[in-house]
Amino acid sequence: MRKMETFDGYERPDGSVGIRNYVAVIPTVACANGIVGMIARAVPGVVPIYHGHGCGRAVEIEMHTRTLAGLGKNPNVAAVLVIGLGCETINAEGLALAISVTGKPVEFLSIQDKGGSRKTAALGMEIVRKMIDDAKRIERKPFGFDRFCVGLECGGSDAFSGVTANPGVGLAADWIVDAGGTVILTETTEMIGTSHILEKRAESPEIAAEIHRVIAEAEKRADDILGPLASLVISPGNMDGGMSSIREKSLGCIIKGGSRLINEVIDYGTTPAKKGLVIMDGPGYDMESLAGLGATGAQLILFTTGRGNPAGFPLIPVIKVASTRRLYRAMEDDMDINAGVVLEGESLEDVSQEIISLAKEVANGRQTKAEINDQDGIVCLYTMNPAF
């Protein structure tokens, strides 16, 4: 009998499994970023989740709160320190409480209560040093790939993204789903024109209706905001690149989700209840999309690119799949996989095998190029309305 394939991950108290073992420091509000930075610079190994929000907004507060909570709950995170200010909309204690349902160690400090920046940072350093010592005691154990959850992203696409990198990732996505794992396809804007195709793959009529709704809303939003310019979602560059319609362009995007049934549609930054292929409603903008994927609990992100996007994400390894050898060569320090070999006669199956095998190694601890480059930076939360 064939031995079940496994990866060595970190089990969390809620039963989820991480492929990294980070201690995160999350500010409730951008005003606290400086203190988070003091802590992160003083204690190597801590991951700061800098972001630009937490206050001054009405519509997005619930979404931003759940997204920050989702990042703290992500299985790649062993423990969390929340740094609040005191007068912001997102409450530090509330955010800490939302993360603590996972059973992982969570603490919070509010700058206005603790005597200002330096005193808060000093207290924070003490807390995260202890959290890091405790996290080091968690050992990797083998788990089946049914515990694997992978987010998908494409950014800086070119004419071959939909021919090489995306179909290659699509076959890898099918492999993960068939292994019992979870794959999250997002970027609703890039599904416009393919609603009827995705609806046919829905697991139930209710899911089909959800797919229809989120894509129709994305299309309406583009029409309402951009008017006649909405058609620029399919840019002249796409036409020059051989795309005859927005549907054809979108087919090249959604193919990275593979070919399996769609089991669930979730809101931006929420955790799926089902396994298998899941759609997260979210923007096409890479950086905001990555934040939403991080909050779903994805342990790994497969990111295809044609023009060459170097971005990674704190907490989550990002595997970059280049659509051409030209890009792979031009940005070899950033690209993990050259899917351009398809243009040289290798099969999509070969590329998908390479992606799967690297994903397994990364799950076991191998660093991606984005990790080696410390490509974390600021976390961009999805916004749809002006601040007040």
Place this chain on the structure above:
Amino acid sequence: MKPNVVIINLRDNVAVILEDVKEGDIINLPNGKMFTARSDIPYSHKVALKDIEAGGYIYKYGEVIGAVKENIRKGDWIHTHNLDIEAKVEE
């Protein structure tokens, strides 16, 4: 000969050109078969893999991406000039 096109899905009746071809150039399929390009086709654009009557569907990614506005011959360039992308699809 090395293939100079990619066929993404077995159901497709177009292939994606990997490097610019001129009218009369040979299209080499991954299965070893070959035919002639009937017009200049830029790389990453689509070439018809068979004759298709006006109104027939074009399949790429295994899905309909439109209907052709005129009779198409194997080797023709398929793009906005001969593809009705608004065509109603009945499958």
